[in-house]
Amino acid sequence: MKYIIGHQNPDTDTICSALVYQDYLEQKGVEAKAYALGHLNNETKFVFEKFGVTAPEHVHEIPTNSEIILLDHNEETQSIHNINDLDIVEIIDHHKVKLETDKPISIHIEPLGSSCSIIAKKYFRSDKILSPINASLLLAGIISDTLYFRSPTTTDQDKELAEKLNEIAKIEDLEKFSLEMFNAKSDLGDIDTEELIKLDYKVFDFAEGQKFGIGVMETTNKDFGLNRKEEIIAKLKEIKEADNLQGVYFSIIDILNEDSFTLCADEKDSQLFTELFKAENQDGVLFVDNLVSRKKQIAPVFQNHFGK
Ligand SMILES: [Mn+2]
Structure with a gap:
């Protein structure tokens, strides 16, 4: 079998x-x-x-x-x-x-x-x-x-x-x-923060010693995620440490408007993402227009950056 x-x-x-x-x-x-x-x-x-x-x-x-x-x-x-x-x-x-x-x-x-x-x-x-x-x-x-x-x-x-x-x-x-x-998919009720981050979460091994976790939430209700910004950021920090990752991101993808709002574990992750995606920092939320695909848009940019 x-x-x-x-x-x-x-x-x-x-x-x-x-x-x-x-x-x-x-x-x-x-x-x-x-x-x-x-x-x-x-x-x-x-x-x-x-x-x-x-x-x-x-x-x-x-x-x-x-x-x-x-x-x-x-x-x-x-x-x-x-x-x-x-x-x-x-x-x-x-x-x-x-x-x-x-x-x-x-x-x-x-x-x-x-x-x-x-x-x-x-x-x-x-x-x-x-x-x-x-x-x-x-x-x-x-x-x-x-x-x-x-x-x-x-x-x-x-x-x-x-x-x-x-x-x-x-x-x-x-x-x-x-x-x-x-x-x-957008109706997530009282889901706990870690579950929310890991609903659609993948760990990428971009290069030796460059392991990153990237969660996405594809949604028609972006405020569900944005309203929980502080707790999500705190949990991203925890995951980064516990799983020994170089960076952890959580991107809230607005399916209907085709743009995204990314939260990061810390300032270092925020700087890297801002640089790579020309993101607009809106009070700790990194906004990028027309960025919806982890597979075709987000992961390849990281992969390129780490030179493989
Ligand atoms: Mn698939």
Whole structure:
């Protein structure tokens, strides 16, 4: 049995691509099961409720030597903690590549807007049957990762695939569906500060001794985060120390206005970010217009800066 796993702090794309890929493999006669490396966020929960789908089980530990398929990530720091005791047999992803394997494996990486786009392509190129529910899940993953085609990560292929998927899914008003998803994601209730920061949080190893944590909150209600500025900054400081990071950031991304407000652990982190992104410091909040994608805009600038 192969374990299909998405990244930690799972989002809609990672969960939906893993779950639908399970179906694809089952149709191929391969025994595989999708698992989540964490609790589902409110957007993903909304999607699963809407389509009446059972969410993948949350797994904490995978038995040593098990075969695993990585979906929507390829970096150890974003995967299951005991990844080094496991046998990676396949990777499907749309992120930058940082990996070393000890044997040849199957890899499908494409610079598309979502991993769900890659899974959709696999169906359309094969004789596998894509059910309306699975088409809906893939569509949700594309909408989520591309911020309904607003993010600069969006490609023409994502739009074409979404159209083709909706011929099967038949969601009447796709834009309305996207707003429902984003509002569900923005509705965070009385979430605690660390959970908020880590809802969509990744650790990057930009260079030797240059580990950074970057959390983002994609939202239609930026004030939810900005109103908690002081406690978020205090928690960023704590995380920076506890996890021995060179810097920690939390970017509040206003999905509808396509700009961002970033909070930092300390003055040093603030200076670096301001310099790299020409940010406008608004009372400790670093505002940058048109900056919405950690993958395509934020992480690459850091990576470049640290010279790799
Ligand atoms: Mn993704």
